[in-house]
Amino acid sequence: MSVSLTSFALPTTIVTSRLSVSASPSTATSPLLPGPSSSSLQCQHFQSCSGCSHEWDLDRPPALEEAAKFFKDAGVSDFTFDSCRLWKWRCRAKLAVRGTSDGPLIGLYKEGTHEVVDIPLCRAHHPSINAVVNLLKQGIVELHIQPYDEDLRTGELRYIQMAVTTYDTSIPAAERYQRGKVQVALVWNSRSEHSPGFEKLNALSDFLWRKGGPRSGVHIIHSIWVNFQTSSNNIIFGNRWRHLLGERDFWERIGGIDVSLAPSSFGQANTLAFDSLLRKLQKYVPFGSSVVDLYAGAGIIGLSVAVTRKCRAVKCIEINKESKISFEQSLSRLPKTVDSSISWHHADASIEPLHWLEGSDVIVVDPPRKGLDQSVIFALQNLVSSERKAANASASSTLKANDEKRPGFYVQGKLLFI
Numbered sequence: 001m002s003v004s005l006t007s008f009a010l011p012t013t014i015v016t017s018r019l020s021v022s023a024s025p026s027t028a029t030s031p032l033l034p035g036p037s038s039s040s041l042q043c044q045h046f047q048s049c050s051g052c053s054h055e056w057d058l059d060r061p062p063a064l065e066e067a068a069k070f071f072k073d074a075g076v077s078d079f080t081f082d083s084c085r086l087w088k089w090r091c092r093a094k095l096a097v098r099g100t101s102d103g104p105l106i107g108l109y110k111e112g113t114h115e116v117v118d119i120p121l122c123r124a125h126h127p128s129i130n131a132v133v134n135l136l137k138q139g140i141v142e143l144h145i146q147p148y149d150e151d152l153r154t155g156e157l158r159y160i161q162m163a164v165t166t167y168d169t170s171i172p173a174a175e176r177y178q179r180g181k182v183q184v185a186l187v188w189n190s191r192s193e194h195s196p197g198f199e200k201l202n203a204l205s206d207f208l209w210r211k212g213g214p215r216s217g218v219h220i221i222h223s224i225w226v227n228f229q230t231s232s233n234n235i236i237f238g239n240r241w242r243h244l245l246g247e248r249d250f251w252e253r254i255g256g257i258d259v260s261l262a263p264s265s266f267g268q269a270n271t272l273a274f275d276s277l278l279r280k281l282q283k284y285v286p287f288g289s290s291v292v293d294l295y296a297g298a299g300i301i302g303l304s305v306a307v308t309r310k311c312r313a314v315k316c317i318e319i320n321k322e323s324k325i326s327f328e329q330s331l332s333r334l335p336k337t338v339d340s341s342i343s344w345h346h347a348d349a350s351i352e353p354l355h356w357l358e359g360s361d362v363i364v365v366d367p368p369r370k371g372l373d374q375s376v377i378f379a380l381q382n383l384v385s386s387e388r389k390a391a392n393a394s395a396s397s398t399l400k401a402n403d404e405k406r407p408g409f410y411v412q413g414k415l416l417f418i
């Protein structure tokens with residue numbers, strides 16, 4: 001993960017946020033879990049699995065040099081890079097379930113194919129994720145659960161999503177990460193709980209709960225959910241979610257706030273890196289500013305800066321309506337002293353984006369992998385050029401006065417890459 005602050009000629013702060021999947025695994029300074037002595041991946045699945053793209057020097061990914069040069073050329077002086085954990089960093093995984101009930105395969109597709117590679121010993125996964133995968137395989141074999149067959153569109157279990165919560169104040173802080181518990185979501189190939197086969201789903205979730213729930217010796221499972229999906233396309237989740245066992249609410253402590261994440265909401269995969277990213281990002285948000293968080297998911301970035309930077313207003317824009325519940329739950333746990341106008345809007349950021357951007361001092365953009373929508377890029381460019389014009393037209397004395405009203409924030413404007 002890299003963080004940089006650069007000055008462009010605009011009076012608005014634009015924050016772009018991205019957590020890299022393959023290049024930001026561990027930290028040498030982490031007290032939590034010892035890793036191999038070198039910074040190589042040392043994963044036996046590396047050749048066949050598409051999950052990781054680099055095997056050596058994980059603390060110095062090839063993109064680092066390119067990024068450093070980019071920021072240097074742009075005149076950025078405080079570019080920093082933090083690799084965080086190199087192993088066991090992934091706290092959220094969506095894995096396909098294929099193969100047979102005697103020989104299930106649980107993992108990722110081989111590059112460019114729909115052939116699933118079994119990755120029981122993945123080095124990037126949090127250890128509780130690998131432990132749940134192992135339990136799930138036992139359950140599939142014992143209960144004769146049929147993995148999904150994409151060609152025939154038959155079978156029962158299509159995918160499993162696992163998210164680890166490390167939030168448990170009843171155990172010592174130093175042990176919380178290692179003892180993280182997993183919110184399990186089983187993607188089941190039927191329409192609803194009224195469809196045939198529901199008993200098998202119940203039997204599987206009971207099996208997992210018995211072996212990994214609070215009464216088992218290991219307690220690695222936080223909760224179990226099901227998502228019903230019968231579509232033949234590649235979309236992992238259907239629209240119907242049901243909570244089956246365990247605690248319904250899933251909490252994590254990130255960026256100085258308690259955040260709730262339902263399985264249907266987007267969540268960052270690298271919890272520790274995301275926390276570190278937010279703590280850096282907060283420093284670039286001027287106190288009391290008005291912030292818009294585009295592509296906000298459950299609004300974690302917006303809520304985190306609302307609290308830590310005492311923002312005047314925060315608007316979160318997100319296309320997935322399922323994220324709203326998580327946003328509202330997190331909002332309800334903010335300190336009562338927070339005096340900010342905070343709102344979450346179910347909207348497509350690419351439609352008339354200027355409408356959301358106008359009047360904001362800080363713009364956070366954290367788009368999906370495909371990147372920013374063209375219309376958002378145009379809107380940002382328009383904003384930059386119109387503010388540049390306005391700044392040029394103003395007298396330098398006026399600029400100075402504005403600077404003083406907003407300590408630590410220069411009229412020059414800032415762009416943060418993470």
Ligand SMILES: C[S@@+](CC[C@H](N)C(=O)[O-])C[C@H]1O[C@@H](n2cnc3c(N)ncnc32)[C@H](O)[C@@H]1O
Binds near residue numbers: 267295318349366
């Ligand atoms: C990389 S995630 C970031 C989520 C959030 N910032 C976080 O850290 O948890 C990208 C988010 O953008 C949302 N999204 C995708 N296209 C969108 C659009 N056109 N308008 C608004 N949100 C969109 C996705 O649903 C997803 O929640």
